[in-house]
Amino acid sequence: MQKLGEFKLPNFFNYPPYFTLQPVRETREKQIQLWKELIIDFCRTQKIFVIALEVDFPLFSNAAIERSLSHEAREAFLSALVSDGRAEWMDKGHRKCLVLWHRIQDWADLIVNFVKENGLEDSVMTVEEIRSGVESRGTELHGIDRTVLMRALKVLEHKGKLAIFKGTSADDEGVKFSV
Amino acid sequence: MRRRPGIGGLQNAAVARDQYRLLGENVAKLRTDLMKEQLATFRSQLEDFARKHKNDIRKNPAFRAQFHEMCAKVGVDPLASNKGFWAELLGIGDFYYELGVQIIEVCLATRPHNGGLISLDDLCKLLGQRRKAVRETISEDDCLRAISKLKVLGSGFEVITVGKRKLVRSVPTELNKDHNEILELAQAQGFVTVDEVQRRLNWSSGRATDALETLLEEGLAMIDDGHRDGKRRYWFPCVSSVSSYVGADTL
Numbered sequence: 370m371q372k373l374g375e376f377k378l379p380n381f382f383n384y385p386p387y388f389t390l391q392p393v394r395e396t397r398e399k400q401i402q403l404w405k406e407l408i409i410d411f412c413r414t415q416k417i418f419v420i421a422l423e424v425d426f427p428l429f430s431n432a433a434i435e436r437s438l439s440h441e442a443r444e445a446f447l448s449a450l451v452s453d454g455r456a457e458w459m460d461k462g463h464r465k466c467l468v469l470w471h472r473i474q475d476w477a478d479l480i481v482n483f484v485k486e487n488g489l490e491d492s493v494m495t496v497e498e499i500r501s502g503v504e505s506r507g508t509e510l511h512g513i514d515r516t517v518l519m520r521a522l523k524v525l526e527h528k529g530k531l532a533i534f535k536g537t538s539a540d541d542e543g544v545k546f547s548v
Numbered sequence: 549m550r551r552r553p554g555i556g557g558l559q560n561a562a563v564a565r566d567q568y569r570l571l572g573e574n575v576a577k578l579r580t581d582l583m584k585e586q587l588a589t590f591r592s593q594l595e596d597f598a599r600k601h602k603n604d605i606r607k608n609p610a611f612r613a614q615f616h617e618m619c620a621k622v623g624v625d626p627l628a629s630n631k632g633f634w635a636e637l638l639g640i641g642d643f644y645y646e647l648g649v650q651i652i653e654v655c656l657a658t659r660p661h662n663g664g665l666i667s668l669d670d671l672c673k674l675l676g677q678r679r680k681a682v683r684e685t686i687s688e689d690d691c692l693r694a695i696s697k698l699k700v701l702g703s704g705f706e707v708i709t710v711g712k713r714k715l716v717r718s719v720p721t722e723l724n725k726d727h728n729e730i731l732e733l734a735q736a737q738g739f740v741t742v743d744e745v746q747r748r749l750n751w752s753s754g755r756a757t758d759a760l761e762t763l764l765e766e767g768l769a770m771i772d773d774g775h776r777d778g779k780r781r782y783w784f785p786c787v788s789s790v791s792s793y794v795g796a797d798t799l
Contacts, residue, residue: 389771
């Protein structure tokens with residue numbers, strides 16, 4: 370089986386027609402389904418949050434069979450993820466896509482668990498500490514995309530489980546938990 | 549005998565008829581008894597055989613095929629009934645019913661990918677993967693037997709031969725001669741181009757495009773526009789072995 374680093378590629382990745390958007394509806398649905406699963410799996414294991422359509426992305430071409438996805442196909446697969454709620458376009462031109470292998474709500478739940486497990490119920494942390502601090506090391510929160518994290522924090526703020534306050538610069542926004 | 553008129557004559561005739569019938573019944577009974585005896589002997593022999601080789605029959609596909617052949621020669625179908633002594637002895641009816649259900653499952657699961665046409669090789673491989681836990685290996689012969697039992701469901705399960713390959717069809721698509729020829733051609737590389745079809749089969753371009761379009765619509769083919777030469781390739785998951793892997797991913 371072909372591998373990308375530690376990631377095991379599925380076998381359809383080696384079948385050339387999967388790199389051409391299929392014209393027949395049922396076949397295309399199946400094709401899109403397989404690609405959606407692959408993109409989500411890959412991003413989750415590699416901790417990739419943003420896919421830029423115009424930049425080389427390891428999944429979008431397979432040198433072994435000399436095939437790569439057309440722009441149209443890339444957009445179709447990502448759009449399918451967007452309509453599933455597993456991704457969001459970051460710009461109107463659909464050039465950048467935010468991949469949410471956990472939905473924002475699920476990220477929010479993860480944060481709450483993290484807070485409880487570390488006894489931080491009434492503590493203060495900076496946003497940067499949540500992303501890269503000692504406490505989050507080894508958890509899924511480690512290395513989380515800043516945009517995603519802020520969105521999840523906003524959800525929790527809305528529910529009154531924390532308060533976000535501004536620091537002097539953008540890097541040190543603070544969070545006061547009250548779970 | 550000359551026909552005699554009168555009551556006496558009629559009575560005589562009736563008596564004679566009764567006697568003939570009695571005699572006939574006796575003869576028939578004698579024959580049936582003899583047959584029953586022979587059948588009983590045969591059956592006990594076959595049972596002995598089956599009992600003795602039970603494990604071989606269950607575990608060894610080649611042996612199982614030969615056993616079936618032997619049964620067919622003497623006119624016994626061990627799969628005909630699940631209630632007979634075969635079921636009790638071997639569970640062999642269950643074996644094929646179970647296999648039949650698994651075949652349906654595999655065909656349904658791979659249908660979005662191959663359009664309901666799967667090569668017998670691939671089907672066997674996938675069944676093998678599903679049945680790993682059971683440890684009983686299965687052969688193509690077993691699959692064919694199980695599929696022949698599925699026919700009674702009328703769901704269009706059928707084995708078709710294209711070139712050297714056997715394909716199992718699980719959708720009621722009618723493949724005509726043109727489609728079969730394309731499938732046969734595609735077996736070499738897994739794909740064909742319109743040019744290739746025209747050249748190798750001596751067809752007009754309309755005929756080639758038409759047949760390929762139909763195969764595409766039926767979900768039996770996939771297009772590939774990614775090759776360097778810029779010519780569209782039509783791939784057929786049912787004849788390329790990759791299909792087994794793609795199927796396996798989704799099972």
